[in-house]
Amino acid sequence: MSAPPTGEGTVPDLTRVLGxxxxxxxxxxxxxxxxxxxxxxxxxxxxxxxxRVHGEAGSVVVKxxxxxxxxxxxxxxxxxIAVEHRALTLHHGLLPDLFPQVLAFLPEAHAMVLTDxxxxxxxxxxxxxxxxxxxxxxxxxxxxxxxxxxxxxGLPPLREAGGDxxxxxxxxxxxxxxxxxxxxxxxxCHRLDSLPGRQLVLGDVCPKNLSLxxxxxxxxxxxxxxxxxxxxxxxxxxxxxxxxxxxxxxHLHPLAAALLDAYTPAAAGWWxxxxxxxxxxxxxxxxxxxxxxxxxPPTAPPATAEKVRRGLLRLLDTGPFTVPDLLETAGQVAP
Numbered sequence: 001m002s003a004p005p006t007g008e009g010t011v012p013d014l015t016r017v018l019g020x021x022x023x024x025x026x027x028x029x030x031x032x033x034x035x036x037x038x039x040x041x042x043x044x045x046x047x048x049x050x051x052r053v054h055g056e057a058g059s060v061v062v063k064x065x066x067x068x069x070x071x072x073x074x075x076x077x078x079x080x081i082a083v084e085h086r087a088l089t090l091h092h093g094l095l096p097d098l099f100p101q102v103l104a105f106l107p108e109a110h111a112m113v114l115t116d117x118x119x120x121x122x123x124x125x126x127x128x129x130x131x132x133x134x135x136x137x138x139x140x141x142x143x144x145x146x147x148x149x150x151x152x153x154g155l156p157p158l159r160e161a162g163g164d165x166x167x168x169x170x171x172x173x174x175x176x177x178x179x180x181x182x183x184x185x186x187x188x189c190h191r192l193d194s195l196p197g198r199q200l201v202l203g204d205v206c207p208k209n210l211s212l213x214x215x216x217x218x219x220x221x222x223x224x225x226x227x228x229x230x231x232x233x234x235x236x237x238x239x240x241x242x243x244x245x246x247x248x249x250x251h252l253h254p255l256a257a258a259l260l261d262a263y264t265p266a267a268a269g270w271w272x273x274x275x276x277x278x279x280x281x282x283x284x285x286x287x288x289x290x291x292x293x294x295x296x297p298p299t300a301p302p303a304t305a306e307k308v309r310r311g312l313l314r315l316l317d318t319g320p321f322t323v324p325d326l327l328e329t330a331g332q333v334a335p
Contacts, residue, residue, distance in 0.1 A: 013041055017049045017064050022108030025062060028104035028113045030051045034061050037252070044208045046071045046125060046294060049224045052083070052116065060103060071295060085112055086158075087222040090200075094151040098219055116130050117218035118211045123209035128244040129299075132251050135258040137212050138241065142197055142262030142284040144217040145237065147207065149230045157227045164227045172203055172228060175293055177283040184316040187285075188279040192237045195229045203228070205237040207244060233288055234263060235280025242281065242330050244276035246300040246308055249331035256327055275320035280327055282312045 001252065014020050026036060033055025041048040042061070049064045065081040085105050092099040104113040113132060124137075157164035173189045203224030211218040211270045245251050258272040271277055289309045298305060312330040315321045 009096070014039055014051050014062070015065065017051075018111065020110060021106065021111065025064075025106055025109055025111050025113070026053070026104060029060050029062065030055065032103055032113070032115075033058055041183055044125070047076070047221075048084075049076055052121075053113075053261065059116045061100070061116050063110060063114060064109065064111045066110070072293070079107070079312065081110045081112065083158050084225070086221050087111070087163060087225040088114070089223065090093040090155070091148070091152070091219075091225075092225065095147060098148065099222075100218065100220060113173060114220075117216075117220065119216070120211075120213040122211075122213065123208050124210040124212050125244075127212070128207050130249055132245065132253050133241065135254060138255050139239065139262040140217050141210070141211065142259045144219075145202075145233060145266075146263045148202065148219070149199070149233070153197070157199050158200070158225060168226045169227050171224060172226060172232065176243075176287045177280070180283065180286040180290065180313075182283075182316050183206040184288075184319055185283040188276065188283055192229045192232055192280070195231065198229060200225060201228045201230055202234045203233070203236075206232050231277055232280060234260070235277050236284050238277070239281040239284035239288065242287060242327065244299050246304055246330060252327045252331055253302055253324075256323065261324070269324050273322055275322055278321050278326045279316070279319070280322045281323070282315060282321075286312055287332075 018025055030036065033053060034057030036053060036055045038054050040052050040054070042052055044050075045063075045066065047069050048067060049070045050133050051064075052063045053060050055061055058300075063081070063084075065078045065084075067075070067076065067078055069076055085102060088099060088102050092101045098333070100114040100117045102114055103113055159167060175190050202219060202222065203220070203226050204221060209219060209221040219226060239258065240251060241255055245255065257270075261268040265271050271309070285293070286309060289305050290313075300308070308330055311332070312326075315325060315329055
């Protein structure tokens with residue numbers, strides 16, 4: 001959900017997205033922004049159209065869901081924004097320092113007005129495109145993700161009548177882990193479902209959905225919240241940490257250790273022998289590297305990405321393997 005600097009010229013784009021609902025949505029922004037000055041389109045989200053609305057007193061974020069995904073040629077029901085509204089309301093209520101607040105929900109417009117939790121107007125992804133992660137950032141993320149999982153343990157699904165199970169099978173598994181079509185990843189999905197303690201998980205913990213600016217941590221884009229195994233979130237985040245350091249592999253081991261040890265500080269090193277966590281991370285890496293359905297801008301030269309992809313397939317072919325095996329493979333094939 002990053003935003004390039006633009007001006008009032010992007011207002012017509014918000015008009016196109018909202019149509020006759022533009023005026024009530026902007027009216028909902030004004031109590032929080034004061035007199036409006038300009039609107040900028042945000043990039044990075046695949047599902048919803050996202051804009052930052054600026055005013056003399058500050059800025060808010062407007063998120064709108066249409067009949068098609070914002071960046072994918074896939075039809076969708078715009079009313080599903082109500083599920084994300086429930087997810088955001090729940091998570092902000094439990095952990096207001098980690099999630100944006102819904103300031104207004106306009107169901108007829110399929111739109112939400114949210115607090116702007118990007119103080120520097122940049123996602124962590126944008127920072128990682130320019131530099132390595134730091135151990136402090138990774139430890140902060142591990143700690144924050146553990147807080148989220150503790151806070152949402154025991155809560156019921158967001159979707160009714162088995163809809164959460166269907167969402168998990170189609171999105172978390174279908175679009176992601178099963179996208180590569182590897183038999184080992186199919187087994188990984190079955191193993192995740194057999195784990196005890198299934199609960200609400202975020203489902204899309206990646207750098208483009210995070211802010212770590214000003215020493216704070218914020219999670220956004222809760223489209224993929226569902227009932228599942230917390231290990232899925234951990235593996236998903238680990239995979240993206242690896243993905244964004246393929247061209248600088250010397251940092252992989254210390255950064256992964258900082259992230260995973262902070263997630264479970266009472267059992268440091270727990271992850272070293274966890275082959276299921278390694279398989280989840282490998283599946284997510286393949287999903288991002290192949291990007292056949294869900295776009296993700298490249299994080300390494302094509303030749304490096306292809307070498308990593310082949311290395312991951314070798315691990316899956318010969319498995320089981322551990323997180324250190326995964327990190328070693330990524331480090332060996334990267335330049």
